[in-house]
Structure formats: structure tokens, C-alpha cells
Amino acid sequence: MSDTTPPRAASPRPVSPCPRCAHETIEHITGSPVPGVWEVLQCARCLYMWRTSEPARRTRRDAYPEEFMLTPEDIGAAPEVPAVPPLRGPGAGPATR
Amino acid sequence: MAYDDFRGFLDALRKEGQLLHIDDEVMPEPDIAAAANAAPRLGGHAPALYFDNVKGFTDARIALNVHGSWANHALALGLPKETGTKEQVEEFIRRWDTFPVAPEWRDDPVWAENTLEGEDADIFRVLPLIRLNDGDGGFYIDKAAVISKDPADPEHSGKQNVGIYRIEVKGRRTLAIQPVPMHDIAQHLHTAEERGEDLPVAITLGNEPVISIVASTPMEYEQNEYELAGALRGAPAPLSRAPLTGLPVPWGSEVVIEGVIEGRKREIEGPFGEFTGHYSGGRNMPVIRIDRISYRTNPVFEHLYLGMPWTEVDYLIAANTCVPLYKQLRRDFPEVQAVNAMYTHGLVVIVSTKKRYGGFAKAVGMRVLTTPHGLGYAATVIVVDEDVDPFDLPQVMWALSTKMNPAGDLVQIPNLSVLELAPQAITPGITDKLIIDATTPVAPDNRGNYGTQVRDLPETAEWLARLQKLATAR
DSSP: OOOOOOOOOOOOOSOOOOTTTOOSOEEEEEEOSSTTSOEEEEETTTOOEEETTSOHHHHOGGGSOGGGOOOHHHHHTOOBSSOOOOOOOTTOOOOOO | OOOSSHHHHHHHHHHTTOEEEEOSOBOTTTHHHHHHHHGGGGOTTOOEEEEOOBTTOSSOOEEEOTTOSHHHHHHHTTOOTTOOHHHHHHHHHHHHTTOOOOOEEOSSOGGGGEEEEGGGOOGGGTOOOOOOSTTOSSOEEOSOEEEEOOTTSTTOTTTOEEEEOOEEEEETTEEEEOOOTTSHHHHHHHHHHHTTOOEEEEEEESOOHHHHHHHTSOOOTTOOHHHHHHHHHTSOOEEEEOTTTOOEEETTOSEEEEEEEOTTOOEEEOOEEOTTSSEEOOEEEOEEEEEEEEEOSSOOEEOOOOOSSSSHHHHHTTHHHHHHHHHHHHHHOTTEEEEEEEEGGGTEEEEEEOOSSTTHHHHHHHHHHTSTTTTTSOSEEEEEETTSOTTOHHHHHHHHHHHOOHHHHEEEEEEEEOOTTOTTOSBTTEEEEEEEEESOOOTTOOOSOOOOOOOOOTTHHHHHHHHHHHHHHO
16 A cells, blocks of 8 residues: 655645635646646645636635535545445455445 | 547547537636536537637647537447437347457557656646536546456456546546445455555546447446447457556547555545536545556547536436346346436436236336446336336326326335435435336236226327328428
């Protein structure tokens, strides 16, 4: 087993808070191939990702629909799907599904 | 007519007038998804869409709604684009009878032209990703075939899986995937995670159109999707080995992403506007690490919009949901005439059947619930007589209007399994299910006052053909 997912870009930029969860740490993921047209940003907490050229309803906290907002409590209470099964050691016999 | 790669099918759609090239500059959002949302509303001959002038991109090519009409679905199967829905299902059944057809291994896959590895395997460098719906948590990939092996039996080609799952782009080299517990890849992941291992996967995009159909067909665990592709194509499916994982992947894909589902890891995912016409998300889901991306020069990104039905996904999972249920029911009950499971991947299933004796139709309904697909779907099963066409909804409504008495024809079974995305569940994954017996009771079930049913006049079929001919000649 590995845990080697590359770390997300650690370059907080002075942009608005996350539209979805209001977290202040926003990471820059990529920019438009045509320079300066748009950027792709991501919230470091709820992982919401957006393009800066999208409509305000997806990019601005004050215009973001309430039904899609997330709180730290929502994130903390998120169920695991699918559940991680117990580890089976050698000789534990066939798995029961 | 079998297509060996995605571009061959796009060319065929173009020649048939079923591909609309939009060369005006469009915004990546919301234009492209809104157009794909709108396209199926053009009706049974809605075209695929092709965008190549997307603001901020220098060489984006995005195709959507490729399977998004009965005309395009027919062309994907090499049938005339005028072929009717029921006729497409019947042809699908006939071709399935030739299953399995072994794949053909080919060298020099088209996707081997370019490679990004390790830290360079940045998905944003290859795909012009776009958001679909307002509440989606990010950019999704929702029409890729995901290939994996059973870690407990990796040499068994039947137990390998080719499936379409929702995939969220979480970073340049990070994806999330939703393995629904009823789907085969969830069993592969379960085994890998019990062992404390990662699960290698290959994710192929821009596949020839039959691969998308088999990858979304609810096949049995030990049935090989590529062998069904061969049967549906009428020619072996061309395959190659993915270079990093060795997994069998289509020879003609535009893009092949390889990596692993990281064992025993979960991370916040979603929401995503799902095939149920509702968002689901805010759950911790498995994470994929991208290790290598292979791609054809100037790749075309095939994408799929889904929302309130019907959209492209409803066409993609219509015929291919009906046919395996039909086959499985017919094994035990040859009286079954037809199965329509086209609605929301078979959350509603309509079956027409002859009756062996009183109570038989309810038994057929219960058998639907215990098919492999029925375990996760089939929330409501409607059983109709053999002379009712389950694809003709006015006829089905007539059966409900006159053949169904709630006193004896509703069977509600509590607390059965259903996929977690089903919004009507009591708690996610558990729901009551309903069988509606809308057949005419037969002895010894002597309920009702049916008398004699009015049937088509013997000459009607001949007159129908005659009228169609006259109407066409007008």
C-alpha cells in the first residue's frame, strides 16, 4: 500500500475565500494555455475546484447557492463510501462478502 | 460496421449528419455543458456535439452527446439511424447470443504516440476539463472505461472489469472514484484493501462506441466486457496492453491514464449531479494516484452531460440494461416476452410475460428483484401480459388502468438493498420495493370481471403496413 499522492500545490494566493466553505487557503492548480484568460483554483479544506471564468454562482461566496455550501462539520461527518474493510492477515481464510 | 477507434465513429456520425460542429468561440463553462444539456431535447435524432474553439484553450477538442439519441445509439451498433428503440433492443439480444467473442490483440495502439510519466503526468496537460452542473464539486470524468483485475484471481479474464464510474479530478495527478458496492470494481477494491494493497487501474477515454456500451452494461461478475463488445460489434474488440499496469485496454482509445486506487484511503468527494437526476456527494471516497498518461496526438476529449432525464446517459444505459435482465429472466422463465429497464438504469423495470398459472406474474417480478442488477436497482417492477409491449408506455398505462387491483396486485417487500444513490431510500442503500402485477389473473386466481378482451382485428397488421406505405408516399 502506498500513500504517495503528490502534495497539492502549497502556494496560497490572495484570492477570495472558497465559494463553498469560506476557507481562506486557496491553491492554484493550473492556468489557461492562453495566458491570463482564467485560472483553476482549489480550496485546501473542502477540495472544491473551480475556474475563475465561471459564473458568479460558482465562484463567489456571496453568490454561491446555499444548498451546495459545506461546513467543516459536514466534512467531518461525511460517511465513508465504500467502507474500508478490516485488514485480513495471512491465513485468515476466505473473505465474506 | 465496427469502429476500431473513437475518431472512426465521429467520422461516421459526421457523414450521417449526426455530429454538430460548433466552431464559434464558447466559454468552457457554462456553455459546453448547457449545450450538451440541451442537445437531447432535439429529439430522437439529436446529434453529437463537437467543440474546438474554447476560450482560454489553444487546442481543445471536446465531443459530447455521442450516444445521446436513438439515432446515434443505432449508429454505434452499426444499424441504420432510423432503427426503432424496441428493434435496437431486439438486435442487441440477438447479438448477445453470440457472446463470448474473444478479443484481438494488436500492437501499436493509437494512444502510444505520446506519454507523460511521474510528476509530468498532469491531467490538465492532456484534457480540457470542464464542469457539468452548478453544484458539482469540481471537474468530472464520467464516460471513461475503468479497467481493473480481481487481486485474488488476476489471471481470470472473466473477473476483470471494464466499467464506467464517476471520477472527480482532485488535483493534477489525483482523482476520486465512486465504486458503488453493487459494481464489480468495488469487489476488486475490497479484496485489495483487505490485503492492505493498492488496486492498479487503467482509465481509458475516447473509446470506440461499443466499449462505452459494454462498460455500462450490468454484466455478471465473471462475464468479460470485451467479449461482449466482440459480440455486439460482430468482430473481435481490438485490445492492447497498457504499458505500466499491463491491463488490457482498447487499442483505439484517445487517452489511457494509469495509476492505482490507493488502498484504505478516503477523501471528501462531490457532490455530483447523478444519473438519478439528483446530486449526491459530501462523502469520503477512494483516491486514485495518476502515474502515467498515454495519449493520441491531438486527443479528443469525450465527455457526457447528465442531469434531469433524459440526457445522454439515459440513452447509453437503456438497451444495455434491458438485455441482461431479459437474458437472466428467460433462463428460468421462458414465458418472459420482453423487458424494458430503460428508466434510470432500471430503477423501474417493466416485464411482459405469459402466465403459467395464477400467481406466476408475481414470481417473475420477484425474480427481477434477485437478479444481480435487481439487487441494486428495480425499486418498482411492473409485470404486464404478453400482448402488452413494455416499450409502449400508453399500453403499459392501459394495463395499469384495467388489470391492476391494489387489493391483490401490489407486493411490497420491506428493507431490500438498493444503490446508495437512490434518493427514495429509507436510509441510503435500503428501501422497500414494489411489484405491481398488471397482468390479467388466470386460474386459480379468479379475481376480477374480465370477460373477453378486445383484440386487434386479424387484418390490422396488414392495414398498418399499407397505411405506412401510403403515408410515406404522400
